[in-house]
Amino acid sequence: MQANFISDPIVESFLDELWSTEGLSDNTLSAYRSDLLHFDTYIQKKGLVLLAVTQANVRAYLEHRFEQGFANSSSARLVSSLKRFYGFLRINNRINIDPMEMLQAPKLTRKLPNSLSEDDVSSLLAEPNVDDAIECRDKAMLELLYATGLRVTELVSLTLEEISLNQGLVRIVGKGGKERIVPIGEYAMAEIESYLCHGRHRLLKNQPSDVLFPSKRAKQMTRQTFWHRIKHYAIRAGILSPLSPHTLRHAFATHLLNHGGDLRVVQLLLGHSDLSTTQIYTHVAKARLSELHKMHHPRG
Structure with missing residues (x-):
């Protein structure tokens, strides 16, 4: 499953675009890939593919993550990854409707950073x-x-x-x-x-x-x-x-x-x-x- 996902030309072209235009680090690109991998694994179990996802599918996945106890910060990063990915697909005419349009990330309670006196x-x-x-x-x-x-x-x-x-x-x-x-x-x-x-x-x-x-x-x-x-x-x-x-x-x-x-x-x-x-x-x-x-x- 993971090997098929990583070799997906759509995902890899998206990551290549981020790397070439924004110079993102390997760690950041790996985080994008991980988010998309987990989402793709979920929707495949529902008989779906990345290019045929609806906003309802995304909301169902977020609810699933909530039930599994994922932190809001993790889901907020996921939403950001999906917004970037589907925005890329829309610009490149791979999809007609962006499922992430108007979808808000979970609200975060911002923690104060630890500091020393x-x-x-x-x-x-x-x-x-x-x-x-x-x-x-x-x-x-x-x-x-x-x-x-x-x-x-x-x-x-x-x-x-x-x-x-x-x-x-x-x-x-x-x-x-x-x-x-x-x-x-x-x-x-x-x-x-x-x-x-x-x-x-x-x-x-x-x-x-x-x-x-x-x-x-x-x-x-x-x-x-x-x-x-x-x-x-x-x-x-x-x-x-x-x-x-x-x-x-x-x-x-x-x-x-x-x-x-x-x-x-x-x-x-x-x-x-x-x-x-x-x-x-x-x-x-x-x-x-x-x-x-x-x-x-x-x-x-």
């Missing part, structure tokens, strides 16, 4: 032992992550030519191949300079590499490996707050706003194409302000 971040950043080559590298990575709000994937894929310590800037190629320039900050610059002088060559052991933060095998580190490193230091620091792969990115944005940062500047630094994506952080900042008001204001 400034004290927790300070404790985390103080944990690595810079006399050890691996921990010297980790210290520089953590400082850079908190100073810039990079995605972990962006951090581990950085090359030497993408960072300028003379200018205090790092050049990021983010989602969809979009490029942005982000200032580094003095603390991160100092740790990166120290790492380049005392740690990186010990990791490489004379092996050539343009990766800024190589693994102990002189290769590009995986995001999963670095995430394990973060959790390792969090345990050592006694941090009990819930962590996610984007915890320091969230902390960067939240703390910047708490200290008066402009929302549009934070949007540019994070590489969000839509301001509404960044606005979630204003809720985090407001929650903190409300907390402080209650604690310190005489009529709080």
